[in-house]
Amino acid sequence: MQAALLAISEAAHTAVDLLALFRSIHAIIGGLLPARNFFVALHDTEHDTLSFPYFVDEHDSAPAPAPMKLDSGSLSAEVIHSGKALLLTSDGTATPRENATLGTGAASLDWLGVPLIAQSGALGALVVQSYSGDTRYTEKDKQLLQFVSAQVAAAIERKQTETRLRHIAQHDALTHLPNRKLFDDRLQVALTRARHDNERLAVLYIDLDHFKPINDTLGHGAGDRLLHEVARRISGCVRESDTVGRVGGDEFVVLLTGIKQ
Numbered sequence: 001m002q003a004a005l006l007a008i009s010e011a012a013h014t015a016v017d018l019l020a021l022f023r024s025i026h027a028i029i030g031g032l033l034p035a036r037n038f039f040v041a042l043h044d045t046e047h048d049t050l051s052f053p054y055f056v057d058e059h060d061s062a063p064a065p066a067p068m069k070l071d072s073g074s075l076s077a078e079v080i081h082s083g084k085a086l087l088l089t090s091d092g093t094a095t096p097r098e099n100a101t102l103g104t105g106a107a108s109l110d111w112l113g114v115p116l117i118a119q120s121g122a123l124g125a126l127v128v129q130s131y132s133g134d135t136r137y138t139e140k141d142k143q144l145l146q147f148v149s150a151q152v153a154a155a156i157e158r159k160q161t162e163t164r165l166r167h168i169a170q171h172d173a174l175t176h177l178p179n180r181k182l183f184d185d186r187l188q189v190a191l192t193r194a195r196h197d198n199e200r201l202a203v204l205y206i207d208l209d210h211f212k213p214i215n216d217t218l219g220h221g222a223g224d225r226l227l228h229e230v231a232r233r234i235s236g237c238v239r240e241s242d243t244v245g246r247v248g249g250d251e252f253v254v255l256l257t258g259i260k261q
Helices: 004-014 018-030 075-082 097-100 141-171 180-199 211-218 222-236
Strands: 038-043 049-056 086-088 110-118 121-130 200-207 243-246 251-259
Touching: 004 018, 004 141, 018 038, 018 049, 018 121, 038 075, 049 075, 049 180, 049 211, 075 110, 075 222, 086 141, 097 141, 110 141, 110 243, 121 141, 141 180, 180 200, 180 243, 222 243, 222 251
Parallel strands: none
Antiparallel strands: 038 049, 038 121, 086 110, 110 121, 200 251, 243 251
């Protein structure tokens, strides 16, 4: 057990992103109890929604990426709301129907979910489920999953914080576009790739005309709204593979890669 806790802590430090962390956690928990069908549900407290960023199931594909409301009636939401572990088996009075709630099909035979509670509050839930009588979950499994859940929650919280701080450091606070540093990094990568693959790229520099009078006459709030709208419109004109950045007050740059002409 201590080895599992240590492995979770190490994964929090070494995983490059949340998906890599979830994969490591899945493997670690799989060494403690059957986890062929395993998923992570995360609660977005700002929008009160539930998402499933990691979902492995032998029968069904992952739920739609669009978050669902926390009051959707799913078992995961019940675990998060109550803050208590939930074990449902076919031997009990209730039949697990998590997948039906998610709109994905097959109903599981056994369903075990535990809340992920960190210092900031309830982050979500860890869930394992079984479709076969060969794999049954017990109170011992529930206690085991509860025991490691605090360490898992701390690991997820740490990685979320790292991701959030990295985003803040690399993006403009007003428009949420890449800032000068991130744009320069992407430009260097694109130049290296273009030389290697003999591709063409282009950099566009956009400077808004007569922006200062807007701030002077209508106020900085109006100027901020204008910059936000300009960022939205420029982003809507390029491909997802391109990069739009804000590098100064009213200065924007666009990196177009893999262009033909």
